[in-house]
Amino acid sequence: MxxxxxxxxxxxxxxxxxxxxxxxxxxxxxxxxxxxxxxxxxxxxxxxxxxxxxxxxxxxxxxxxxxxxxxxxxxxxxxxxxxxxxxxxxxxxxxxxxxxxxxxxxxxxxxxxxxxxxxxxxxPFAYDNEILSMSFPLSGFNSRTEIDTEMAKYVKDTFIRQFLQMNLEREEDGSYRWKLNVEGINHARRxxxxxxxxxxxxxxxxxxxxxxxxxxxxxxxxxxxxxxxxxxxxxxxxxxxxxxxxxxxxxxxxxxxxxxxxxxx
Structure with missing residues (x-):
């Protein structure tokens, strides 16, 4: 690759x-x-x-x-x-x-x-909460603040959320996406x-x-x-x-x- x-x-x-x-x-x-x-x-x-x-x-x-x-x-x-x-x-x-x-x-x-x-x-693959915090649909969110509030339901640590959000990218149409392959990583638990x-x-x-x-x-x-x-x-x-x-x-x-x-x- x-x-x-x-x-x-x-x-x-x-x-x-x-x-x-x-x-x-x-x-x-x-x-x-x-x-x-x-x-x-x-x-x-x-x-x-x-x-x-x-x-x-x-x-x-x-x-x-x-x-x-x-x-x-x-x-x-x-x-x-x-x-x-x-x-x-x-x-x-x-x-x-x-x-x-x-x-x-x-x-x-x-x-x-x-x-x-x-x-x-x-x-161990001890990242269930991190995966969950990046697995909900991003459609309908208008700001990083709104996304952060939703992520906080899964990851309480502000530092970790900010670290994860370095992978958050805003598209030209204003929508957001994760640059990470969240699903692929989630399936690689071993x-x-x-x-x-x-x-x-x-x-x-x-x-x-x-x-x-x-x-x-x-x-x-x-x-x-x-x-x-x-x-x-x-x-x-x-x-x-x-x-x-x-x-x-x-x-x-x-x-x-x-x-x-x-x-x-």
């Missing part, structure tokens, strides 16, 4: 700084490249950045099939099409699962791996099951950026990370949850930048 993406060319005010190479960002479930503009601009000080819309998200094509292996195949196609070699790969949540799977299936291909708040294991049920080891330099209060990371996950990724560093952002690139952006970028500088001096 040919994916939509946005490019952020390498730009650094210090003329002595050289590009580290290409950096590819993979968003999480219900996200898109649109959620990563600030991080992508920050990373463009280190190399050329590609922010991808994964299948069924953003402006990329929709498909009835939605799985981690298929998204890894999409990534391989993308890298080959643009002749990107030895990239730095950053993945959040679902994108992190894709990034880890891709690295384990393509040993030695990546320059380094950055994983945000996810572990290489199975996760997308996070048994992805890492194999024995493979990666020696890729890997950074795990974790939310200190995240519900996605258990203490037992740390040893799982070590089992698959032998050359890893774990950095916890205290007080942070699953969306630390939003909620704790300043410290997130600081930790990310420090690691990149230390890794590639």
């Amino acid at each position: 040919k994916l939509n993406y946005k490019v952020y060319p390498f730009q650094n005010s210090d003329p002595t700084k050289k590009s580290m190479g290409d950096i590819v960002i993979l968003h999480g479930l219900f996200g898109s490249s649109k959620n990563w503009v600030t991080v992508a601009r920050f990373l463009s000080e280190f190399g050329q950045v590609y922010a991808i819309d994964q299948r069924n998200h953003g402006d990329s094509p929709h498909s009835d099939e939605h799985s981690i292996p298929l998204m890894a195949d999409d990534l391989e196609t993308f890298l080959n099409q643009l002749n990107i070699q030895n990239p730095i790969l950053l993945g959040h949540s679902m994108g992190g699962l894709v990034a880890m799977y891709f690295d384990l299936m393509h040993p030695g291909l990546l320059r380094s791996l950055i994983i945000q708040d996810i572990a290489p294991r199975s996760y 997308v996070f099951d048994d992805v890492f049920s194999f024995d493979r080891i990666s020696n890729t330099r890997t950074l795990f950026l974790l939310g200190g209060n995240s519900e996605y990371i258990k203490e037992s996950d740390l040893s799982i990370m070590d089992r698959f990724f032998k050359n890893n560093v774990k950095v916890k952002i205290e007080g942070g949850g699953h969306y630390i690139h939003f909620t704790h952006q300043k410290v997130f970028l600081e930790k990310l930048g420090n690691w990149l500088q230390n890794e590639f001096v």
Whole structure:
């Protein structure tokens, strides 16, 4: 599948700084490249950045099939099409699962791996309310405020609703539509099951950026990370949850930048 993406060319005010190479960002479930503009601009000080819309998200094509292996195949196609070699790969949540799977299936291909708040294991599809909040007919709604009020019946968290509404697009005739393939994602409820049920080891330099209060990371996950990724560093952002690139952006970028500088001096 040919994916939509946005490019952020390498730009650094210090003329002595050289590009580290290409950096590819993979968003999480219900996200898109649109959620990563600030991080992508920050990373463009280190190399050329590609922010991808994964299948069924953003402006990329929709498909009835939605799985981690298929998204890894999409990534391989993308890298080959643009002749990107030895990239730095950053993945959040679902994108992190894709990034880890891709690295384990393509040993030695990546320059380094950055994983945000996810572990290489199975996760339940616990997004019924999010799906419901995007499944009611949008005809008859005249504003985002009206849609938000209806969505609040299913998702109480304002932050999550605003995150989901980044996928809401207004047509020329004034009507609204979801850019997400909501139905396709809803039918892929086993997308996070048994992805890492194999024995493979990666020696890729890997950074795990974790939310200190995240519900996605258990203490037992740390040893799982070590089992698959032998050359890893774990950095916890205290007080942070699953969306630390939003909620704790300043410290997130600081930790990310420090690691990149230390890794590639």
